[in-house]
Amino acid sequence: MIVVIVNTVLIVSGISGLLALLLVIADMLFANYGECKININGKKELNLKGGSSLLTLLNESGIYLASACGGRGSCGFCKCKITQGGGPLLPTEKPFLNKTEINNQIRLSCQVKVKEDISIEIPEDIFNIRKFKARVTDIKDLTYDIKELTLQLIKPDSIDFKPGQYIQLEAPPYEKSKQPVSRAYSISNAPFEKDFIQLIIRLVPDGLCTTYVFEYLQVNDIVNVTGPFGDFYIRDTQADMLFIAGGSGKAPIKSMLEYLVKNKSRRKMVYMFGAQTKKDLYYTALLEKYEKELLDFTYVPVLSKPTQECEWEGKCGYIPPYFPEYIKDPKNTEAYLCGSPGMIAAVIKGLKENGVPEDKIYYDSFA
Template identity: 55%
Template sequence: MSNIILAPLVVSIISSVLAAIIAIVDGIVNNYGEVKININGKKDITVKGGASLLTTLSETGIFVPSACGGRGSCGACKVKVLSDVGPHLPTETPLLTPEEMKENVRLSCQVKVKKDIEIWLPEELFNVKKYKTRIEAIKDVTHDIKEVKFKLLEPTEINFKAGQYMQIVIPPYEKIKESTQRAYSISSLPSQKDSFELLIRLVPGGIATTYVHNYLKEGDIIEVIGPFGDFYLRDTDADVIGVAGGSGMAPLKSIIFDMYEKGITNRNVWYFFGARSLRDLYYVEMFKELEKKWPNFHFIPALSEPLPEDNWEGETGFITDVLDKYIKEKMDPNTPKEGYLCGSPGMIGACVKIMTNNGISEDKIYYDKFA
């Protein structure tokens, strides 16, 4: 009996000793000292080696987008590496195209800075900032989506394009020991420079959404980083076809109201919003009021599974089917069209197929696809 009791204890002690040895060896062997990062052939920064390129750059005030917080699952943190840092890792290849791999584009969260390195970054990333904010208001807009307003404290103003997104820095709490980041599209107008709003849907088990829905309170101080993204209205005369679902409402709301505020009302705008039942639908009156003021704006909400008590008289079925019907039956086939999509990867893929089947070229369809 004593041997049975002692065995797990011995194994535990041996495991602890081995872990300590590994930690010491790792600290000695992987002590890379100071290394240099050359950026765009113009700027050298000296950093401590050993961390990921994503983390290392952020510590110097250069923020590369990362919708997943550096987990290697979003593919947003792409950086062109001009020096040899070894072959692409299995964690990178599923998120890179053959063309990107040929040009040595890497996921900066997966590349460790072990020696001097040369990289190229888009110039707009140098305008990205970290902001200190205070939570000014939290409002339930559906049973699982909160509208969160962030008041800027430092810096006190923000400049962004309607459609772009911010990354919230989620502090440690019971689900995480270290801070992490998640990306959410801005739902407010760019003209509102001292604050901004995000729409955040609760994802069961989600690290960031659990924090926002269950822990975040009005008055809390939160860091955010941004703005990021190339999802914004293109300067053309084409008709705009927007499709969203859930919290994908955010960038389309910002783009549409920004168009109206700026007087870009000559373009036809068709906004399709898909929800399951009436409890998942929101901002309906807001968009119906906009329809009354803007003859070229058309708001088409649709419920895929309306409940009897919803007494729903609007469009029913999948939003992709409603989209297909309206393109065929309601829209002028002779006018150029652009697609603006925000929702799940599955919804976006289905919408792209509908649009291309109806003559809209894929290079005229824009989206941010957040898993």
Template identity: 45%
Template sequence: MLNPAMLIAPLSIGAIGAGLAALISVTDKIVNNYGEVTININSGKKEMTVQGGGNMLNTLAEQQIFIPSACGGRGSCGECKVKVTSDIGPTLPTELPWMSSEEIKENVRLSCQIKLKEDVELEIPDYLFYIRRYTCTVERISDLTHDIKEVSMKLPQGQSIEYKAGQYMQLEAPKYGKVKEPTQRAYSMSSAPHEPARIEFMIRLVPGGIVTTYVHEHMQEGEKIDAIGPFGEFHVRDTDAMMICVAGGSGMAPFKAIFNDMIHTGRINERDCWYFFGARTAKDLFYVDWLNELQEKYERFHFVPALSEPEETDDWDGETGLITEVLDKYLKMPELANAEKEGYLCGSPGMLDACMDVMREKNDMPDEKIYFDKFG
């Protein structure tokens, strides 16, 4: 049986760590008065004078410039890269795991790890100037499975958001319990762009996780939650190649957005699409009726759910086995083997890495035609 202490421990350690970091940062600002510093972005396109001493990621966010930060600034996602064109010293050990040698040479830095001690010049993609913070109202929270909730949010009256199906937002949980700071994490939108006044998510509970515990145990319909975005490069490429889509768990979210978008634009009739969804038992499956309906209605859409450990009571007559085995079996069928293909994958890092190996090593799909968002 699961010991409740095992669930609470990571949350407490995370909260203590975050509290300690905040304390160190405040003390540092008081002891070392860094004064004002100037941030010059894209050769003067934007220039601002700010109080020094904070980290670059948060300081830019205070100025309404939002750099992607899927892990919320913990140095564990590698998403918050900016190119620094002035001299701010060498790359830090905490940045190195995320940097290629080319990026180190070009002084690409992790903005969450850089403390602003002096004037700095940066280059960022122009689209980041258009990222916004939306204060949304939670409209509906419902259970998709025993550990995944669907959360639907309304944007503020009169506001709308433009995004590509497959992109993600950063949701900000407020401080609660032992968590003393608002905390952001990345969540793929499961809503489609043709409904721009609301956004929807599928959020799987990570035991002891800060934001998922908030969503599953504290969030109420009617409350306000901040969402920042849209971010990310996970979207369908505009080609006629066959789409090989693979997901597990809440990795369903961007695919719900993508398939609804393809229906809305008519693309669903124009290219072949195979969707492989891996689950352990029938209780981990959801949206099966909807996906079966799509398969019946659209000749070029195929849905292959697979259970790795079906239970007797599941009464399952679909594919069984690991999603990697099922994917490999289908990719070797002549109809798929001989087609030009693109891979689209979403879910846990372990499942994604194993499926990408199947695509690349066992079925010769080129690396540059495989697109993914790793949830972790």
């Protein structure tokens, strides 16, 4: 009996799968949607051959929406507003959209197939996002599992970004990875250095992109990067600044600090960096230099698991218990955080308990 049921299920599944495959093939071979217009923000119009996803057509036209899954409809990052055309909302989009977004005509661009003229609205910042070809000019070990990567931009040869923003680095197919993968990394140099970018990359166990960087990437290799992305950047106020980071989270903070040094900022700043042991610390000399160059800047490394070998005389434990010592005017403090989701969650809780307003807490959770 069980065998009969299993066989029936397999046969029905097989036939359904075959029919679905035939439909896909027929659509690819015979469907011709002709030329379609994509109107962007009522200002720009693209004339393209229809039939592909909106995300693909925009990418081919040099307009890059964020995407972490390569258009597979799994990440929900490539949202945009479609004011005309685009067809009905698909079941594959619904899990990623809330009621307000649906009412506001937000769609997943990777799922919307362009078969007719379409009008979309995207943030103006997206026009600044470009795909760059770059040469690896330096790979430096910062710790046992963190590297600093320097990329000289070739084409285009310069980038405009805000300190704190990130790019997506593309790892090509290699021995351990069957397809190209892109991963997001914060830019660690200051924005006035436009012809190169530096990244701080920590090895992710079993990670396709970081394994490529750590085991395969060589100086002089050519890589593709896309960016800049993100809204984690310094707010132009005179509030006190509290930077908190862990691991490779130093990258966007370093970019911000270089920018503040260059601009001779007079803002009061404290930088608390969480690590397990002394061997997880890096850029210490650079940060001590910033303490001399900036008017009011303090660097506070905090070790959670210092060993005897560390001979550590600095702060120990978690970062939040030290907030009362360093947050002097909580209502007038902006906090900039970058680290693991666990760290971010604990730090936000601690900041709120110490009176820092939630709307002044900015963060880049490792995501």
